[in-house]
Amino acid sequence: MKNTKGKFIIIAWLLILTSNSFSQQSIPIPTPAQLQWQNAELAALVCWDLHAHDGEFYVQSQARITPVEDYNIFNPQKYDTDQWIKTLKEAGFKIAILTVSHETGFFHHQSDATPYCMKALKWQDGKGDVLRDFKASCEKYGILPGVYIGTRWNAFYGVYDFKVNGNNQFAKNRQLHYNSMIEKVVEEIFSNYGDWAMVWFDGGAHGPEQGGPDVLSVFEKYQPNCLFYHNLQRADMRWGGSETGTVPYPSWGTFPYPSTGAGESAKEEIHANNFALLKHGDPNGSYYMPAMSDAPLRGHGGHDWFWEPEREHTIYPLENLVEMYYNSVGHNTTLILGVTPNPEGLFPEADASRLIEFGNEIERRFSNPIASTSGRGDIINLELPEMQTVNQVVIMEDIAHGERVREFILEGKTSDDWQEIFKGSCIGHKFIHRFNSTEITELRLKISESTGTPQIKGFNVYNIEK
Structure with a gap:
């Protein structure tokens, strides 16, 4: 009888362990590259192309x-990639991404695959390599490097929306040549410059199935640990549905499809309702694909990704950038700010100063919490040293184990009793909530619904003066 009882206990434990294992496996888990991406929180897209040097809008x-x-016309006389990356470092950015090519079709590296590259320039006797210098500066200052490659439009080769115009044999031959050239260029970038943290194909990248170059297999061969964004087969992150640098709440890190498609609208359900699915994600999605929130720094009364003359008035004021941070990083996404060197080869002083001012303000607000804790389970308590006025909280899940929280209530213990502060759904990598200043002695995070055991990496409270 005792042996039978023991067997039942062992079987019961095995069933529990199996159930827990299944539950954990059913939650989409970020790859190391995706985890690195969300931990970075702030990324810069360094936008440079030939048209930034022509003095025209x-x-x-x-x-x-x-x-x-x-x-x-590319002839920067004060060119200094160290100035770019040092500025971003001081501003708190963790990732920098260079547009090695954009819509002109010109490549800012030494290429054997296309003549339309830095070899053709008089500048530095045709030996310059912006991609090489950018990568070296990132390594010097401890910034993760990324590369942005434009293949969808190429004015030099006459490629529009992935394709050469026409259906005759000439057009077909031109398309084959273009596809081969892009594959060779991508191989150069992925094999000659070391490891990349991410690659961003502008507007997506059609593959052979759609008559385009096979960039995905080249990527997987040479950069297996890199973040890939994106083509019709794969996307390791997703566009957040606008270029405002924000996403609405909630914005889940999971998605129902393995890719979003070129132009962000390959599927009607992705395009529907003003990209609602891209903005919000899907808590029941089978794929881990966090959103990004992107905007140009020069987007206040304009939308300048690339430098233009006499446009400093479009640099976002500090308060706008701070709001952007709350509604991007604070909504479980990484904020990408577009920054642009001027024709001399430097970040303009006004742009650099605003970036550093922004970084300093985020540091001021969030570097010194009143109290902090972490924990597992449905209830996490955060005790304050004494009755204090608070007005903001930052909550973080340990997303290495997936997004588990589905519904929660945040409460504060006042002199009267527990008071509800916020009722929410998504926490993800980071959730920031601002509320009216309240005197409390304790905070309580009550998780009412989750998939698997909730794992809270950080639960911090602040009193932040504006």
Whole structure:
């Protein structure tokens, strides 16, 4: 009888362990590259292309179809990638991404695959390599490097929305040549410059199934530990549905499809309701694919990803950038700010100063919590040293184990009793909530619904003066 009882106990424990294991396996888990991406929180897209040197206002529709008349307009006399990356480092950015090519089709590296690259320039006797210098500066200052590659539009090669115009044999031959050239360029970038933290294909990248170059297999061969964004087969992150640098709440890190598709609208359900699915994600999605929130620094009364003359008035004021942070990083996404060197090869002083001012303000607000804790389970208590006025909380899940929280209530213990502060759903990597100043002695996080055991990596409370 005792042996039978013991067997039942062992079987019961095995069933519990199996159930827990199944539950954990059913939660999408971020890859190391995705985890690194969300931990970075702040990324910069360094936007440079030939049209930034022509002294004229950039019109995207024209840039996509008009070859640059003279590529030797690229002639920066104060060029200094260290200045770029040192500025970003001081501003608290963790990732920097360089546009090695954009819509002109010009490549800012030494290429054997295309003549339309830095070898063609008089600048530095044709030996310059912005991608090489950018990568070296990132390594010097401890910034994770990323590369942005434009293949969808190429004014030099006459490629529009992935394709050469026409259906005759000439067009077909041109398409085959273009596809082969892009595959070779991508191989150069992925094999000659060391490891990348992420690659971003502008507007997506069509593969062979759609008549385009096979960039995914080249990527997987040379950069297996890198974040891939994106083509019709794979996306390791997703666009957040706008270029405002924000996403609405909630924004889940999971998604129902393995990719979003080129142009973010390959599936009607992704395009529907003003990209609602991209903005919010899907808590029941089978794929871990966190959103990004992107915006140009020069987006206040304009939308300048690339430098233009006399446009400093479009630099976002500090208060706008702070709001952007709360509604991007504070909503479980990484904020990407577009920054741009001027024709001299430097971040303009006004842009650099605003970036550092922004970083200092985020540091001021969040570097010294009144109290902090972490824990596992449905209830996490955070005791304060004494009755204190508080007005903001930051909660973080340990997303290495997946997003588990589905519903929660945040409460504060006042002199009267427990008071509800906020009722929410998604926490993810980071959730920031601001509320009216309240005197409390304790905070309580009550998780009413979860998938698996909730794992709270950080639970911090602040009293932040504006």
